[in-house]
Amino acid sequence: MNKVTDLRSAIELLKTIPGQLIETNESVNPMAELSGVYRHIGAGGTVMRPTKIGPAMIFNNVKGHEDARVIIGLLANRERVGIMLDTKPEKLGFLLNESVKNPIDPIVISNEFAKCQEVVHYADEPGFDIRKLVPAPTNTEEDAGPYITMGMCYASDIETGESDVTIHRLCLQSEDEISMYFVPGARHLDVFREKAEKEGKPLPISISIGVDPAVEIAACFEPPTTPLGFNELSIAGAIRNKPVELVNCLTINEKAIANAEYVIEGELIPGRYVREDQNTNTGKAMPEFPGYTGEAIEKTPVIKVKAVTHRRNPIMQTIIGPSEEHVNLAGIPTEASVIQMIEKAMPGRLLNVYAHSSGGGKYMAVLQFKKLKQSDEGRQRQAALLAFSAFPELKHIIIVSEDVDPFDTNDVLWSMNTRYQGDVDTIFIPGVRCHPLDPSQSPEYNALLKDKGMSCKTIFDCTVPFNLKEKFERSKFMDVDIERFM
Known part of the structure; x- marks a missing residue:
């Protein structure tokens, strides 16, 4: 210690x-x-x-x-x-x-x-x-x-x-x-x-x-x-x-x-x-x-x-x-707040969360979510809604499955490229209060916004559909002790 x-x-x-x-x-x-x-x-x-x-x-x-x-x-x-x-x-x-x-x-x-x-x-x-x-x-x-x-x-x-x-x-x-x-x-x-x-x-x-x-x-x-x-x-x-x-x-x-x-x-x-x-x-x-x-x-x-x-x-x-x-100062408490809110509602489903660097620790979160049964389908999106409630300044949430590292942006984007279709996996929540320091969150940028600091919050669901899990298995490599070879 x-x-x-x-x-x-x-x-x-x-x-x-x-x-x-x-x-x-x-x-x-x-x-x-x-x-x-x-x-x-x-x-x-x-x-x-x-x-x-x-x-x-x-x-x-x-x-x-x-x-x-x-x-x-x-x-x-x-x-x-x-x-x-x-x-x-x-x-x-x-x-x-x-x-x-x-x-x-x-x-x-x-x-x-x-x-x-x-x-x-x-x-x-x-x-x-x-x-x-x-x-x-x-x-x-x-x-x-x-x-x-x-x-x-x-x-x-x-x-x-x-x-x-x-x-x-x-x-x-x-x-x-x-x-x-x-x-x-x-x-x-x-x-x-x-x-x-x-x-x-x-x-x-x-x-x-x-x-x-x-x-x-x-x-x-x-x-x-x-x-x-x-x-x-x-x-x-x-x-x-x-x-x-x-x-x-x-x-x-x-x-x-x-x-x-x-x-x-x-x-x-x-x-x-x-x-x-x-x-x-x-x-x-x-x-x-x-x-x-x-x-x-x-x-x-x-x-x-x-x-x-x-x-x-x-x-x-x-x-x-x-x-x-700033990412760490703001983002780590954001992660804790999201974990607390989702764990209360659906224990054991949220494996981790990362308040991503590109959002300054405030605007974007990656949720690592595990579906345990067919009835969990859709609960990943409910988890995203809870995350918005836990930290109101979040703007974008990307949800990934349990085999994706939420802290590895390449892995997250891989998930978006192979497990996401824009027309069925994007959820828009328009006209919600967010944060005034984002210059796009203003009526000048989007005439549908009624005030500065409002935004269209968006969920990108990049999780594997539960009934298709077998079709999305990642290549299985042998686990080895690499110390022998270093």
């Missing part, structure tokens, strides 16, 4: 495994250059080619930030995620499903033991500037500004006290202001913010950067698997079989992750909004998971920063928006 408890122990573990981590002492500019380098080293995902899946990378010499390092791509490889969560890559969805069902609540420790508060900078001190304290990069030269892309945003309902942790798009706008983008819909922190704003109250919020990868994965669960009031830190506790340690912030009435590399303390100010690209006027925000740069939002809520705390010699963690890292 590995001993990962925070970002630094995860890094130490990866150092022991060839090919999973590299470092460079070459000077790098955090403005576009850092991401430009990693695009070739290990970004993968929906990043424009050439790119590839590769090791995580630490930059030890970041221009303008002599006392800090930046790590990128920590989760940009499913095998690496499995190493850090101590399970096989193909079983990650099952691990998270069990963790959701057996949560362990976080605990609060004393401030004197909080590593994240080893160094403290208060916003009312002369010369305070978050842009100089936190080495947040830009992904491209068009970005609206430096972005915190891996900040664990933690806030609580002012009425019930229930807390939630989520990852959001955070742009550094000035020395003490950060804009925060909420995707339209039932994002829990936005519910908290709107409730506070209606009462004219600021919402305290902490942003923890550089934490245990289990926390980062757990933070990406969405409803209905984790409804309003469900603290996703309890999932991370279950993954580690140990509660996540929180600490009281120094300037706001909120908590933060105690062993984070950085913590930003602040308040979402009621009625305070800014144009996301007010400093660049590019019209662009930053690259998002579908592979396109998101439009700058005209009116984004603002966090007024009260303090920045960090560990000694802190390590900033960042990601490339459309990289394989």
